[in-house]
Structure formats: structure tokens, C-alpha cells
Amino acid sequence: MGTSQKGKYSCRSRGSILIGVLVILFLMSIVILKFITEATREIEYQSQFQGQEDLRSQAYCVFDAALATLHEIREIDGQLYRPVQGWGDPLGYSNIPLPEGIKSEVKITDESGKLPINHNNVQIWNLLFEEMGIDLSDAEILTDSLIDWMDKDDLKRLNGAEKDDYELDSKEYKPSNEMLKDFDELKLIQGFDEQFFNEDDGTPNQFFQSFKQSVSLHNQHPVNVNAAQGLVLNVLARMGGFDGEYLQQHLRGPDNLTGTGDDPWLTNMNQIPGFGAGLTAGGGAPPSNLFGATSQMFRIEVKVSRGASIFLIDTLVGPKGSAAQARTQNAGRGQNSPSRVRKPSSSRSTGNKSSSGGSGYYPFDVIHISENRIF
């Protein structure tokens, strides 16, 4: 009797131990499951950044190859004039190896094909506005107001506006007396506020877009006639007294197609028939810093992708010293600080054919750089 009682007790206690163990196992499995889920999530999260970091460094490799290409071609040809020299396709030229599964595109555009913002030549501005289809009386207001906005003084030009005029117009701001930093600033300037923006919703209109395409806020070099297009070319042609259409045709080469291997380039302005016989007679000498034939400043856009992941860098590159210039101009404006480009030293540069030795730097300054956004 005693033993069977004892057996019953031990049976019951064994049963409860079993239940206890099962409960513990159950709880443990929940904990482990939770741990695994968390860990997987963490790994996925980390690998996302890993991938992005990887793409980022790849993008800078490609950017570096673009700089190396520009540098090498300049070493060989003496100057840079047109992408057809070979720098239009830096990936093809430098032949850098890309890791499997990674795609890359790089686009170099010649920023020196645009009119520099930092000139105060009335004739050039008036011509640009006129070429845009704005009548002369309005063009004169735009020109004088733009120059007044950027010149250091507070003296109003004939059709311009300075501090007192904005005050009279109950504006809560005054001219910056500095070079334009951003095209959106135009919205504040007399004449542009009405001409360049839609009346109903204040969005930029076609005049704004044309201006933006024709003017560089960064290039302070003479305009490269090899790169000048559309309105800019028309302005140059009228200022310089040559036939813009003839020049374009010449630059298309014998096959009459732009961007093909037979495209020639000008190395100086005297190669243009008729150059120098333009508006100069009646309107004084054209500014000597208007006409050029070399590419000095470049916008380099790099896109690197793996599957659906994309990394973009958008940069503006100029000759050595231009970053310091930009820094002086932008002093205290809180912009991205320009930096000198370091030449890579290790195996990463096996694909670049750069021949520069010694200095350890490419002869370029990065004036602006942005990642994953358009500036």
C-alpha cells in the first residue's frame, strides 16, 4: 500500500516535473525564436549599410578615374578643349575594373561653356535676355537689377535697384552685394521676381530655366567656345562678330554629327573666321575674359548601382586654386567646404593611367561635392 502510494506520488511529481520542463522548453524556444528574429533583422540592417558603404567607395573610385582621365589627357594634349579628346567617356578611357554586379555611369560636362555670373558687362546681359525673347526695356531692368544686386556699392544703376529701392518696395531684405550663390535667389531681385516666375504659383518659368542653363555660378573663366551651346553661343557670336551656326557646323566635323570621333576643336579664338568684328565697334571692346577655347571647370556626375541600390555623387571640379577662390566668395555662407583631391596611393588605382608623379595630387580642386542629392 505504502509503495503504491509512494509510486503514485512519484508519478505525479514526475508528471509535474515534465510539465515544468515542457514549459521551460516552450519559454526558451520563444526566447530563442525572438533572438533569431532580432539577430536576422540586425544583420539585414547592418548589411544594408555595408552595401551602401561599398557602393560609396566604388563611386569615389569612379570619380577618381574621371579625374585621372582629365589629368592624363591634359598632360598629353596640353589642354582640355572638348570631350571628344577622350574625357567624354572616362570609364572607357581609364578602363577601371568594376566588381561583379556593380554598374556605373559617369558624366562629365564642361561648366566653362556657360557665361560666368561674375561679370558686369551690360551688353552681354542685355544680349542674353534679348536672345531669351525678352524685350529690351525689360532686359535693361533685369541687367541693371542683377548687377546692382551683386555689386558692392549701394548706388542704383539707371534701371536697377539697391537697398533703398527694396525698402521703398516694402521688402524685408536688401541686395546681398555678393555674387549669386543660388539661382533661387533670383526670386528676390527686382524684375526677375516677375519675369522669371509664374504669376499664379511662383514656380520658376522658362526664362528661369534658360538662364540657369546658360549661366554658371562657379565658372569664372572665359567661356569655352567649343562647349558653348544655344543662347550662350548666340551671345558670344554677336559679341565676337562671328557666325554661330557656321561654328557649330565646323565643330560637328566632316560627318556633320556632334560627339563623333572626327569632331575638331578650336584652340584659340582666331581660328574663327570673322572673329573680332562684332558689336565691339559701337559698344566698346568685348571683355577679354569672355572668349576662351579651353575647358577649365567640370561637373562630374557619378552613378553606381547594384540591383536596386544606387549611390550618386555630383561634383564640381576646377583647376587648382579655384577652391580657394570659391572659399573666399562663400566665406561665412555655410556651404560645403571645398577640398583638394587626394590621389589614391594603393592598388585601387591600378586601372588609372595617370602619369602624374611626385605631388600625390591631381591638379584639380573640388569646389562642390554632394552625395545622393542634386545640388
Ligand SMILES: [Ca+2]
Ligand atoms: Ca550698384
Ligand SMILES: [Ca+2]
Ligand atoms: Ca549693390
